[in-house]
Amino acid sequence: MPESGASQSPVGQSVPPPLSETIRVAIVDDQAMVRQGFGALLDAQSDMTVVGSAEDGSQVVDLVRRTDPDIILMDIRMPTLNGLDATRAVFSMPGDHPKVIMLTTFDADEYVFSALRAGASGFLLKDATAEDMITAVRVVAEGQSLLAPSVTRRLIAEYVSGPKVAKDTAVLGQLTDREIDVMTLVAKGHTNAEVADHLFLAEQTVKTHVSRVLSKLGLRDRAQIVVAAYESGLIVAGS
Structure with a gap:
């Protein structure tokens, strides 16, 4: 594995070099x-x-x-x-x-x-x-x-087809239209780069939108964005 720079890992993430802290x-x-x-x-x-x-x-x-x-x-x-x-x-x-x-x-x-x-x-x-x-x-x-994109999409297809909880659409009222667009694509398994290409945005802008979605909805990470998207009814299984 390279000690500097980054290559693409099969899990869908860039392979990071060793971190400075253990x-x-x-x-x-x-x-x-x-x-x-x-x-x-x-x-x-x-x-x-x-x-x-x-x-x-x-x-x-x-x-x-x-x-x-x-x-x-x-x-x-x-x-x-x-x-x-x-x-x-x-x-x-x-x-x-x-x-x-x-x-x-x-x-x-x-x-x-x-x-x-x-x-x-x-x-x-x-x-x-x-x-x-x-x-x-x-x-x-x-x-x-x-959440590698390919695995996320498979997860969505296989394990989110049935009803999980009552839909809570109120949470989406905290987000701007653009933040909802970004959340939708993230929940469908797209990387920041793919979201940027789809919405004609800079990748850094997408990262900012993702951070705002996490902050506004009190979520920890992108994994919980997937959960929130389904529980709010933003994404419907099979869509």
Whole structure:
């Protein structure tokens, strides 16, 4: 992997160089080989350290208290407490919260959309390449969400077809027409560059609009923009 500049990763994000500060990572997965393999990979990076691991979601709250991670790699399917409920438990804790990347086999997991609603910053396939895994941790550590356009579109098609909650259209009244345009395209899985091309805007202008949408609606990241777009009725599954 290059040490400077950026290349395109299969997860749909530019591969960032190592960060200046060490990223503290915790791994929660019921498979020991997954914990060991991911741990060895991430510990080998100059800007990452694995501070702890757990084999079940019921151990997550204690893990967070003991190790104070920046990022949790969280398996969705675990026997005693699944990753969705464990993520909810993390975000119910007082104080600052670590960012959560859900690990999923995707085709078998119907919980991805709910995980984003629970507070996860994105998701990563468990068979992701080493480059994808490293990129995911750096991208989320920098405050972005891990929603590759191709995976987002598939998520929308497969897991948002049924009714989730009552539509709350009132939230859209806080946004300008242009902010709604940007939110719509982001929720459909477009990158900032694609949104800029579609709306004939500078990419920096799109970033500003995204920041305003996040601020006005009290959202953490682009993952929650997807959730809010569906819950408000701005986007309808299959549109």
